[in-house]
Amino acid sequence: MPLFLLAVGCSSGSSDGGDSSDAETVEGDTGSGGNTGTDSDDNTGTDTDTDTETGQSSAPQELIANAFSGTSIGLSWQRDGVTYRIYRGGEKIAETSSAFYVDQGLSVNTEYSYAVTSGDLDNDEQTARASAKTLINNSNSGLNNGAVTVPVLERLVNLDECKNVRSALDLLDEDLDTCLEAMLELNNMAGHLQDMRAFAARVRSEQDPAMIELGMRLFYSKSLSANDDVACASCHHAAVGCSGDNLSMPVGVNPVDSALIGPGRSDGINEVPIVPRNAQPICNVGLWSQGLFWDNRVALTDRGVRTDSRDVSLNTEAAVGTGTLALMMAQAHFPITNPAEMGDVTQFGYDASSDSGNTNYREDIVAANLGRESWSALFSAAFGDDQITFSRIAQAIAAFEAVQLFIDNPFFDYVDGDSSALDSDEKRGAITFMSGNSGCTNCHAGAFFTSEGPRPANYPQIGIGTDENGSGADLGANGAGAFRPPTLLNVAITGPWGHSGQFATLRRNVEHYRDRAASINQYYANSEMCDLAQFEHLANCATKVAPNGLALSQAILAANGGDAGNNLSDTEIDLVVRFLGTLTDPDAANSASNSIRTLIPPRDGGPDGRQLDAKDGAGNAL
Known part of the structure; x- marks a missing residue:
């Protein structure tokens, strides 16, 4: 079974805690959980350790690596009771029969490659490999999650670096990086990203x-x-x-x-x-x-x-x-x-x-x-x-x-300085998203891409609602259709979208903000709730899913004083959707990734035989 990571030598798990200069292992028994302790590096083990049950050398399963601080990285893999040797950059640094290891005393802002094996280091069938990068420094307390409540709202026409254009569509390809980098600096995106990474590292290390x-x-x-x-x-x-x-x-x-x-x-x-x-x-x-x-x-x-x-x-x-x-x-x-x-x-x-x-x-x-x-x-x-x-x-x-943290994505690679991480349309989408013209950052600013506090979204009303009188209304947090803006990290893979899953596509969700009054009318005129996979085969769908939807939605819109919208063109909306796709962590999108598989228990029925061993609609095991 996969286990996760326990920080060793960190002050309260914070990224600014003092790290030991020596690498340490965290040892546990081979049953559920287990007491923890530390082992010093042991270089006396042979290079031909074998699986205790099969007699064959094997690679640890589901190996993952994550930053714990500016000077430490944690490794974990599936628990199986085998003794493994751990290598950093080809050099053996430790040996452990535990299922996790914390490598400490590292350099800040440095990527390290690891190999874990019980057999031949050069045999890919017997060795698992992973890499991770330490935080940019070891002084960030990790108490700021990268969210922003007061965004910077600057129009492109006011930015010389963006040629004072009115739309990202007017920028030449050769001007995209200069403009986008200026907007990133204006929004302190690199600083917010550092904060969020330190926050995530602290959270991981505390568990x-x-x-x-x-x-x-x-x-x-x-x-x-x-x-x-x-x-x-x-x-x-x-x-x-x-x-x-x-x-x-x-x-x-x-x-x-x-x-x-x-x-x-x-x-x-x-x-x-x-x-x-x-x-x-x-x-x-x-x-x-x-x-x-x-x-x-x-x-x-x-x-x-x-x-x-x-x-x-x-x-x-x-x-x-x-x-x-x-x-x-x-x-x-x-x-x-x-x-x-x-x-x-x-x-x-x-x-x-x-x-x-x-x-x-x-x-x-x-x-x-x-x-x-x-x-x-x-x-x-x-x-x-x-x-x-x-x-x-x-x-x-x-x-x-x-520990279910998925914050690596192409956009953040660009923020880190890799200008090739985004293509020209994705860059135009990022510029459009962050421009004051669109208003997107009113609710989705910073590296966490949310203001966290409820905002009126004026979404179409569908479903049974939360009104105790049974009207079908859901008035949200403040009585006028206000809901917490979700983080946009991984948003492309988290549909349907909306507080009741109102929109079948991310594009339609983005389009809603162009003119929410018109969007609501369009939604009910076209019975869009019946485009949702959950209801597309339902007879008399619109009557059943949203019998009072239009009136309820218009009442909420009126309570919020109407809606000015952002007037983005269809092409600009397409670009924003392209950008939002760059916020997807590749591991989160891949159900076979080690990072996902570590979050699913083995299909053994669980401790008492009542475990959910799930399947999808086609009968495939999840």
């Missing part, structure tokens, strides 16, 4: 491998649901859309086929899902610093964790304070008690309207459903004893979610 392993098993366990038929991964599978489900609105409880993820998933009764909002991707959730859910109803404020439940807020702060895991741990409490998502507490006799009813259900039913005989080893490895509480469940899930 205990045993805690992450427990969290992964819990995340894929149907034992957390009321009827043992839904897992967190049912709507957030690592192999699907950056840990999403590719549905407009998820299908939670009572699925016809609990193993089926994504298009085709149904409860066999409700033609329109009873979960009203799109399941947001889990990847990069560890980067959010202000709030979670589409309406930020789980938030961090100057007074601490804020949620709809005093019990949850206090429980979270008691366990992890207001640090890295606080938002994710608090959020993990709520799907468990949502009757449409994972369970109806009332079927067990608990009062769903009271804080204590939900709290007691989580402890008495959910936590108790994890038999100690099956789960004790994992909990003991993570917490030091085998006590199973929901607080511990939520904390472990948060640790697993925290």
Whole structure:
């Protein structure tokens, strides 16, 4: 099973912590989790170690490498009990039977290549290879996630470096780099990117491998649901859309086929899902610093964790304070008690309207459903004893979610100085996106590409909505259709788009901002909700999916005072979409990448035989 990485010698896991000058290994047993310790480098091992079961030399599976700071890099691979030798740049630096290793005392802003083998270093079948680059410095505290709340809004016509043109379409190819580099400097993109990378490195380094392993098993366990038929991964599978489900609105409880993820998933009764909002991707959730859910109803404020439940807020702060895991741990409490998502507490006799009813259900039913005989080893490895509480469940899930970070992409390669990372259309798209003409950065600025706080988006209203009166309305966070702008990192692979998955294509989503009033009219005139894969075969689709949609959407638009739009041309919209595609991490887009496979447990049924071993609509294992 894949394990993740435990920082050694770092001060509180921060990227500015002091690193030992000697490389160290982190050692654990070969069972679930395990105690950790350190081994010094051992160069006395032979070069022909073999697999203890087959007698054959083998390469470690799912090897990944990531920066932990400006002077350390972490490696991890699939746990299998074999002793491996670790090489940096062809030189042996360590030997370990653990499944992770932290290389320290490195130079800042330097890329290192690693090879891990139990056999012949020169044999590609027996050796796994990976590389990673240390942070640009070792002084960034990693407390800024790269998001920007007050963007720079400058029009191209005011920039001499951009020839004072009105549109990126007017730029010659030879002027693109000069213009784009000026806009990047104006927006301090390099600085925000450094901050986000340091933030991600800190988050990675803080997580205990045993805690992450427990969290992964819990995340894929149907034992957390009321009827043992839904897992967190049912709507957030690592192999699907950056840990999403590719549905407009998820299908939670009572699925016809609990193993089926994504298009085709149904409860066999409700033609329109009873979960009203799109399941947001889990990847990069560890980067959010202000709030979670589409309406930020789980938030961090100057007074601490804020949620709809005093019990949850206090429980979270008691366990992890207001640090890295606080938002994710608090959020993990709520799907468990949502009757449409994972369970109806009332079927067990608990009062769903009271804080204590939900709290007691989580402890008495959910936590108790994890038999100690099956789960004790994992909990003991993570917490030091085998006590199973929901607080511990939520904390472990948060640790697993925290390491799902995918922030490498061609655009950031360009920011780093590789002018060939983008083609001319992608550069024009980036210029258009960052120009004040488009207004995109009003909500999506900085390297994290979000302002984090809810903004009115005036999206078409579809689905059952959140209005308790059953009108179908979803008024968002501030009562006028305001939702948290999602990060645009990996946005091209996280559709359908919108808080209820309203748009079938990313281009149509971008087009919506040209003139939102016209977009809403077009949406209902063309019954675009019926273009969505989830509803395209539904008879009387428009009537069922959005019976009051146009009136509800127009009311929200009126409440926001109309919409000026950005007046981008069709060609400019195409260019912005091309640019957004450059924000995709290649590993996130490749379900067979090591970075994705490390987030999926082996198909062994899990600790208690109730693991979600998922498949897609074609029956292919995920």
